Amino acid sequence: xxxxxxxxxxxxxxxxxxxxxxxxxxxxxxxxxxxxxxxxxxxxxxxxxxxxxxxxxxxxxxxxxxxxxxxxxxxxxxxxxxxxxxxxxxxxxxxxxxxxxxxxxxxxxxxxxxxxxxxxxxxxxxxxxxxxxxxxxxxxxxxxxxxxxxxxxxxxxxxxxxxxxxxxxxxxxxxxxxxxxxxxxxxxxxxxxx
Amino acid sequence: xxxxxxxxxxxxxxxxxxxxxxxxxxxxxxxxxxxxxxxxxxxxxx
Numbered sequence: 001x002x003x004x005x006x007x008x009x010x011x012x013x014x015x016x017x018x019x020x021x022x023x024x025x026x027x028x029x030x031x032x033x034x035x036x037x038x039x040x041x042x043x044x045x046x047x048x049x050x051x052x053x054x055x056x057x058x059x060x061x062x063x064x065x066x067x068x069x070x071x072x073x074x075x076x077x078x079x080x081x082x083x084x085x086x087x088x089x090x091x092x093x094x095x096x097x098x099x100x101x102x103x104x105x106x107x108x109x110x111x112x113x114x115x116x117x118x119x120x121x122x123x124x125x126x127x128x129x130x131x132x133x134x135x136x137x138x139x140x141x142x143x144x145x146x147x148x149x150x151x152x153x154x155x156x157x158x159x160x161x162x163x164x165x166x167x168x169x170x171x172x173x174x175x176x177x178x179x180x181x182x183x184x185x186x187x188x189x190x191x192x193x194x
Numbered sequence: 195x196x197x198x199x200x201x202x203x204x205x206x207x208x209x210x211x212x213x214x215x216x217x218x219x220x221x222x223x224x225x226x227x228x229x230x231x232x233x234x235x236x237x238x239x240x
Contacts, residue, residue: 023221027214035209045207052209056217064226065234 008074016063027056030075034082041086043125051089055082083151090132134184142177145170 006014008026015022034055039048058081062068068077135146144163148154154162160170225237 020218020222024218027217031214032206032208036207039207048207049209049213053213053217057220060217060221060224061226061236064221064224065228 009070009072012063012068012070012074016066016068023060026074030078033075034078037079038082038086040125042089043122047089051082051085054085058085080152087132087147087151090129091136131181131185134181134188137184138177138180142173142180145173146177146181149174 006025008029011022011026015026031052035048035052038051038055039045042048042051055078059078135143138146141163145159148159148162149156156167156170156174160167163170165173226234227237228234
């Protein structure tokens, strides 16, 4: 099988029709991207292996049940599954570190810096992990918009359609989510060191 | 809009081969049976 010339959609279709080799091609084609994504969030190889495995078990079950509609979005679909499992992992392992707060530092100045060295990358990821925990303390509508925007990389138009509100409402909820997130960072005295 | 969470990983990692092999074996051994009540039964056949 010339896997390089066969689209994901065809491979999925072949797999659903019984071709186990197609699944192997799909995994080989996308494993690095998916695993790298998971690992970059959990920063633990064993945990990343588990989440990677759980991701594909869900994929396999859904495909074999015939519950998947091929719309040319196979990899975004898998990434969303991996996203959600990463979030589930952090929910089960809640950590609320207590640090001193510094008034002269803004978390977004760290996150927006794309030229971090390895050490700062680790610090940034730790901060991101801490911030993720705070997101779950937000009001439901604000949390929902924030998770869709940040974790699912949805546009505000998509968020508005999914939550049945206007785009302006979605934007407003996002604005208040960030305002409240800053207040929660202050409340929990999380230090945002650079 | 500033992204706090990016799908672009800065590291390039691969899962272990045994993990991938487990998934392939899992798929080969899995049979899904749909009942009359539209419920699914998952069978692991060795």
